[in-house]
Amino acid sequence: MTVKEPAAPESTFAATLAALRDALGDDAVRVGDAIGERPMTDWTRHGPTRPAALLLPRTTEQVARALMICNDARQPVVPQGGMTGLAGGSIPRAGDIALSLDRLAGxxxxxxxxxxxxxxxxxxxxxxxxxxxxxxxxxxxxxxxxxxxxxxxxxxxxxxxxxxxxxxxxxxxxxxxxxxxxxxxxxxxxxxxxxxxxxxxxxxxxxxxxxxxxxxxxxxxxxxxQRASRHTALVALNGYEQAVALLRRLSTRFGNDIGAFEIMWPDFFDFGVKLTGTRSPFAEPHPLYALIEHASFDADDDGARFSNALTDALDESAIRDAVIAQSIADTRALWAIRECTAEFPVKLDPINFDVSLPIGEIGAFVDRCRVALDRAWPGNESYFFGHIGDSNLHVTVDGRSVPGVDHHDVYALVYDMLAPLRGSVSAEHGIGLLKREFLPVSRSAEELAAMRAIKHALDPNGILNPGKLF
Amino acid sequence: MTVKEPAAPESTFAATLAALRDALGDDAVRVGDAIGERPMTDWTRHGPTRPAALLLPRTTEQVARALMICNDARQPVVPQGGMTGLAGGSIPRAGDIALSLDRLAGxxxxxxxxxxxxxxxxxxxxxxxxxxxxxxxxxxxxxxxxxxxxxxxxxxxxxxxxxxxxxxxxxxxxxxxxxxxxxxxxxxxxxxxxxxxxxxxxxxxxxxxxxxxxxxxxxxxxxxxQRASRHTALVALNGYEQAVALLRRLSTRFGNDIGAFEIMWPDFFDFGVKLTGTRSPFAEPHPLYALIEHASFDADDDGARFSNALTDALDESAIRDAVIAQSIADTRALWAIRECTAEFPVKLDPINFDVSLPIGEIGAFVDRCRVALDRAWPGNESYFFGHIGDSNLHVTVDGRSVPGVDHHDVYALVYDMLAPLRGSVSAEHGIGLLKREFLPVSRSAEELAAMRAIKHALDPNGILNPGKLF
CATH class of the missing domain: 3.30.465.10 (Uridine Diphospho-n-acetylenolpyruvylglucosamine Reductase; domain 3)
Structure with missing residues (x-):
């Protein structure tokens, strides 16, 4: 059942397929058109590349047998889930076998x-x-x-x-x-x-x-x-330092009942208001906005403690203004502004960043980043927003506002600024295929060498998702 | 500075010491009586063994130079912290060099x-x-x-x-x-x-x-x-299932504001009451006791919600009785019963277990364990208690109540019962030197092989704490 003798590539692959069919059953090993579109790319739409075969094991034991066969044949395997990744980690290379977990579900x-x-x-x-x-x-x-x-x-x-x-x-x-x-x-x-x-x-x-x-x-x-009650507020702030102080103030009062602390710089906020066709709940513009959720286990919590905390903050000039959602419709309207990002792929040609930085350094980074972008590409349209409580900043540059500019140059400019701050080029999306080049921004040579040593120890033949991450 | 040529053991060690003195300075490399007692054993008092030398580096760079020298010389190194371990993980073997982190502090x-x-x-x-x-x-x-x-x-x-x-x-x-x-x-x-x-x-x-x-x-x-208010209660229960139900009930109402959920079986509770010279706050004995802490970020929390939750539980027969501490002295008196374990090393010859099990299985395990202990050694005095919210059970068998019995036999009896339940032989103390033999109770051959592969990848010469864990 295993292929141990070296053979000409084509006959090796045929023998591998035969062994896989033997182990998993014919219906669990697909080639050619039977593979379909889905295993060819993820939500980035990069690639798309048809894998050499698609495996659909139903049990852990079948996964084990499939990998044993591929390992003996030195056959690269790309594991695949829902194909919703944003870094290309599950996109096949030509010649890879895709191993789908679709059937190992429940x-x-x-x-x-x-x-x-x-x-x-x-x-x-x-x-x-x-x-x-x-x-x-x-x-x-x-x-x-x-x-x-x-x-x-x-x-x-x-x-x-x-x-x-x-x-x-x-x-x-x-x-x-x-x-x-x-x-x-x-x-x-x-x-x-x-x-x-x-x-x-x-x-x-x-x-x-x-x-x-x-x-x-x-x-x-x-x-x-389950958390039993949720309350949402949009808060106007005079700048980033005030945002960090408010985060600490609310955390001290509510611990991790603070369930969202989303910061929007005015460019993003105004664009979000425009895209959603709503109006800002504030009469005047402000330097910074925070969308904050309080979620408590107490079913009797009527939101009074949360609203009092914001009133206190206002009285002490710790915030500029606040609007508290009074209904489900209010809550949805506030969140719609933040979630206008869903429209980005349609309304913009987005060049996206998902970086992280120590929380205290994000404000200054945004300022410097904006200056650098404006110097490099005057007239660029860029939007800054982030999950500040998670140290996570998103930046989206509209490619349409920098015509003729190679996206790679935009990446390089932002990531180069991140390196001296020990920032991360990927807060939550991973490295995959698309950020490999920039991994050394966030990782030292010693760290990369240790990662490679572990990779070699666990996958000495390098069959698991080669070409990704490193 | 490094020793690369193989040499006779003694001259190799002398050369290693010389290289270490050169790298760290004479005062950071001690041998013989200058090593003192502390590096010879941990809180288990096992061993005690004097290491061949004691290193006291002041910087990360000195740690790096010391390990480079020892690695080149294939010299085993045992890293040491505060020597408070309970599994012998920092006890030297004869010939080991101890690397203390005492001076790399602050x-x-x-x-x-x-x-x-x-x-x-x-x-x-x-x-x-x-x-x-x-x-x-x-x-x-x-x-x-x-x-x-x-x-x-x-x-x-x-x-x-x-x-x-x-x-x-x-x-x-x-x-x-x-x-x-x-x-x-x-x-x-x-x-x-x-x-x-x-x-x-x-x-x-x-x-x-x-x-x-x-x-x-x-x-x-x-x-x-910082959590701003704390409230403590001792609750009487009719058995383990009621304890689990109460834990879920309170978690649903208070999330992780529940800061302790300590279960005491009657043997332990009665012994704790006796040892501390107090009286049970309950007029009659109960099948099981829970010491529960509620800790909130709300400085204005007067404990009414917590006490109402227990009153509701009593009204619904979800508990048998409850006592809520009304003062700091009350709180200390309740905790003193649970913390009588500090007296165990003095009052008993303790054979200690620090195991973990899925929360729902702990009650039945305690029952079976008691039967098995009584069958093997009638008249044994054993105490059961645990951090149930953490899935952690402690068992202490008093060695004085099983005279002539090899402690190893007691370990074997309990761990053998744990194996089929996928329990852990070490919830929080680690494996170190003392539980190596029982590691296969909790880990499969495949897991152990993978651990060894990683160990070999990161420490190919096996100089770091050899003889521990594996």
Whole structure:
């Protein structure tokens, strides 16, 4: 069943396919047109490249057998989830075999005593969220792609999303993980315990490794109680320092009941108001805006404490103004401004940045970045906004406002400014295919050498997602 | 400065020492009586063994030079912090060189905007806590050894302690880490950002690796706001299922404002009452007791919501009785019963277990464990208690009640019962020297093979803490 003798490339591949069909069944090994469009690219639309074959295993054991065969044949494998990535981490190269987790899907168990959910990797995030809600819990992980993205991909990329300030990233939700290594060995560490200090905590090697160290097949995630009341406010601020002070002030008063702290610079805010066809709730413009959510476990919380905290801040000149949503419609209208980014791919030719910086340095970075962009490309239209509580800044430069400029030059300008601040070129989207060139901005030569040593130890033949991350 | 030629053992060691003195200075390299007692054992008092030499580097660079020299000479090194470990992970073997982090100590920075503290590894936990408090924050990590244990050791062992139910283990506090590898390479990943997805998250390889993969030299830890009000209750329950239901009920109402949920079985509770010379606050005995803390960020919280929640539970027969501390003295008296364990080493010959199990399985495990202990050694005196919210159960068998019995047999009996439940032989203390034999109870052959592969990749000569963990 395994191919051990070296052979001419074509006959080797044919033998590999035959062995895979033998192991997985004919219907789980597709080639040519039968592969379809979906495995060819992710949400970046880069590539698109048809893989040499598509595998659709149904069990962990089938994943293990498939990898064993590919490893023996030195056949590169690109693991694929919901194909919603934004860094090209799951786009095949010509000749790669795509390993889809689509069929290895479903909720295996909800343990109400332990407050855990055990999921197969191909389960969509939304399915997992709904199962958790039905059992009276909440899965803290949430992101825009919830209907398509899969748990395996969420963990392989350490997805961020909407609730990081409150509950951390995908990594922070994981208690146990099952992973298949390149050689087919199954590491089934489906731990449900909060405390477990028995040797190296294997799950952390694989979370965020973008499919280069192993294929995630199952996971045990933490569940938390459902938050019972939510209140939203839009706050006007006189600048970035005031924003940081407000974040600390509210955190001190409410701990992690502060569930969102989204900062919008005026360019972004005005553009968002225009795009959504609404009006600013403030009579005059302000230097900075914060969209803040307070979410409490207390079902009787009427929002008075949150609104009092903002009134106190106003009385002490710690903010310039505030609007508190009084209805669901109000809340939606405020969030619509922030979520105008959904229209960016349609209304702009977006050159996107997803960087992170120490929270205190983001304001000065934005100022310097704007000056540098204006000096390089006068008339550029750029929008600054971010999840400040997560140290995450987004910048979108409209490519249409810098005609003839190579996008690569825009990337280089921003990332070069990030390097001396020890900033990260990828806060939440990963490195994948598209940011490999810029990884050394955020990682030292020693760190990269250590990563390569680990990669070699776990995947000596380099079959897992080659060409990604490094 | 490095020793590359193979030589007779003694002359090799002399040359290594000479190179170390050259690199670190004479006062940082001690041998013989100058080593003193402290580096010879930890709080288990096992060993004690005098190391061949004691190194006292002052900087990360000196740690790097020392490891480079020892690596070239194939000289085993045991990293040492505050020597408060409970698994023998820092006890030298004859011939080991001890590398103390004592002099690489101090708070480097508190970043109030990012809410982070940057610490050198040799800083005691208490020093770090006090620095955080002075800046108006709280360091979530807390454990009994706070005055002696060091941050480097806390992270190398992924320490647990008193606030895990609320804020997680030591690992969960870490944003950035600086580590020196066996070959002297410095991985300086002193990240302050919540989100950073740029390749493998190196810090997690080293946290909990018990000094076998690298020497931690500095760390960036998260800070959180100080909780402003605390309320404590002792609750009487009719059994373990009721305890789990109460934990879920209170979590749903208060989220992670529940700061302790300590379960005591009657044997433990009665013994604690006797040891502390107090009286039970309840008129009659009960099948199970829970000590519960509610800690809120709201300075105006008078405890009414917490006490109402317990009253509701009583009205609905979800608990048997409850006593709420009305004063600091009340609170101390309730905690004294739980903390009678501090007297165990004096009053008992304790055979201690620090295991973890899925929360829902702990009650049945305790019942079965008691039956098995009674069958094997009638008349044994054993005490069951645990941090149930953390899935952590402690069992202490009094060695005096099983005279002539090899402690190893007691370990084997309990751990053998744990294996089929996928329990952990070490919830929070680590494996070190003393639990190596039982590591396969909690880890599969595939997991152990993967751990060894990583160990070999990062420390090919096996100089870092050999004889520990594996």
């Amino acid at each position: 909720v295996e168990e909800i343990d109400s005593a332990a407050a855990t959910i055990t999921l197969r990797a191909g389960t969509t995030l939304q399915t997992a969220q709904e199962a958790a809600a039905q059992a009276g819990f909440e899965l803290a992980l949430d992101l825009g792609a919830r209907g398509s993205c899969q748990i395996g991909g969420n963990l392989a990329t350490n997805a961020g999303g909407n609730r990081v300030i409150q509950s951390g990233t995908a990594r922070d939700q994981v208690l146990g993980l099952e992973v298949v290594l390149a050689n087919g060995a199954v590491l089934s560490s489906l731990n449900k315990m909060v405390k477990n200090n028995t040797g190296y905590d294997l799950k952390h090697w694989f979370i965020g490794s973008e499919g280069t160290l192993g294929v995630i097949t199952r996971a045990v995630l933490k569940l938390q109680p | 708070v480097e920075e508190i970043d109030s905007a990012a809410a982070t503290i940057t610490l050198r590894a040799g800083t005691t936990l208490q020093t770090a806590q006090e620095a955080a408090a002075q800046a108006g924050f709280e360091l979530a990590l807390d454990l009994g050894a706070r005055g002696s244990c060091q941050i480097g050791g806390n992270l190398a062992t992924n320490a647990g302690g008193n606030r895990v139910i609320q804020s997680g283990t030591a690992r969960d506090q870490v944003l950035g880490l600086e580590v020196v590898l066996a070959n002297g390479a410095v991985l300086s990943s002193l990240n302050k950002m919540v989100k950073n997805n740029t390749g493998y998250d190196l810090k997690h390889w080293f946290i909990g690796s018990e000094g076998t993969l690298g020497v931690i030299t500095r760390a960036v830890l998260k800070l959180q706001p």
